[in-house]
Amino acid sequence: MIYIGIDLGGTNIAVGAVDESGKIIGEFSTKTFAQRPYQEIIRDMAFCIGKILNNLHMTEDDIASIGIGIPGVADQKTERVIFCTNLGWHDIPLGEELRKYYNKPIHIDNDATVAGYAEYVAGVSKGTDSSVFLTLGTGVGGGIVINGKPWSGFHGIGSEIGHTTIKTDGVECTCGNKGCAERYCSASAIIRMAKEALAGGAESSILERARGDIDRINAKIVIDCAKEGDAVAVRVFNEYARNLAVTINNVADTIDPEIIVLGGGVSHAGQFLLDAIQRHIPSLQLYKTLPYPRICLASLGNEAGIIGAAMLGR
Numbered sequence: 001m002i003y004i005g006i007d008l009g010g011t012n013i014a015v016g017a018v019d020e021s022g023k024i025i026g027e028f029s030t031k032t033f034a035q036r037p038y039q040e041i042i043r044d045m046a047f048c049i050g051k052i053l054n055n056l057h058m059t060e061d062d063i064a065s066i067g068i069g070i071p072g073v074a075d076q077k078t079e080r081v082i083f084c085t086n087l088g089w090h091d092i093p094l095g096e097e098l099r100k101y102y103n104k105p106i107h108i109d110n111d112a113t114v115a116g117y118a119e120y121v122a123g124v125s126k127g128t129d130s131s132v133f134l135t136l137g138t139g140v141g142g143g144i145v146i147n148g149k150p151w152s153g154f155h156g157i158g159s160e161i162g163h164t165t166i167k168t169d170g171v172e173c174t175c176g177n178k179g180c181a182e183r184y185c186s187a188s189a190i191i192r193m194a195k196e197a198l199a200g201g202a203e204s205s206i207l208e209r210a211r212g213d214i215d216r217i218n219a220k221i222v223i224d225c226a227k228e229g230d231a232v233a234v235r236v237f238n239e240y241a242r243n244l245a246v247t248i249n250n251v252a253d254t255i256d257p258e259i260i261v262l263g264g265g266v267s268h269a270g271q272f273l274l275d276a277i278q279r280h281i282p283s284l285q286l287y288k289t290l291p292y293p294r295i296c297l298a299s300l301g302n303e304a305g306i307i308g309a310a311m312l313g314r
Helices: 038-056 094-098 111-122 187-199 205-209 219-227 231-255 265-269 271-284 301-311
Strands: 002-008 012-018 024-031 063-070 073-075 080-084 089-092 106-110 130-136 140-146 149-151 259-263 294-297
Touching (some): 002 038, 002 111, 012 038, 024 038, 038 063, 063 301, 073 106, 111 130, 111 149, 111 301, 130 265, 140 231, 187 205, 187 219, 205 231, 219 271, 259 265, 265 271, 271 294
Parallel strands (some): 063 106, 130 259, 259 294
Antiparallel strands (some): 002 012, 073 080, 080 089, 140 149
């Protein structure tokens, strides 16, 4: 038997067949074209599943279940998407519509949650009892695994770590609140802070790397400049690391997981990022003499969405 995992994004629909161990054995993807009616997008999910089955010489009978990771919130009991901003979806009967093509058990959860679950099943947090995954990209997503199961809370929003408040009356967030972790711990936050620093007239190699165009600045440029010792970049990155350490410590104080996993684009900074975070943790840690969650980098990359979604049915 195989488990189908669907990573539904605003740009691509990535679908994979996953075996019991969490290994992808077949993949197919297509563009989302997010402005289309939801029925057409779900039809393309089914099309991708069909392609995979054909390539593997399998049939619908070989499918144990179908899991879907969405950039939003779903009601797992009704299999409906409550909202999915990137797609403009509100109260969409995803499970009901997909079952018109494949009458199998369907599981739906947040994309960061399923990525975190993938790391638990087949990645860096495999073998642990509890873990928290933070994806550091355009925004900040969270995935929580407790006692071997993904935890999304009673209402499906239990892992929205990016929208916990770390600065009262801070920078306004896209969600409408102010001071969310997402506004201080994402790649977007690094870009914003760098632009603010340069607006004051400070000299920096950041602008040179961006070919003199402030709008070309991205997180990688800032991080690379920080690694080289550029004063502005170092200041921005240290502030970023402090904010991320505060968020991580909030997770540690609230959940106390065995491991906290960092994924997403910013995590590509690797050990440079981990070292910067660890410099701030001792001053934040509540119980200085007790063990602290291990902080490490995600290992599955882009495969995490498919693997985690598929394993929701395992």
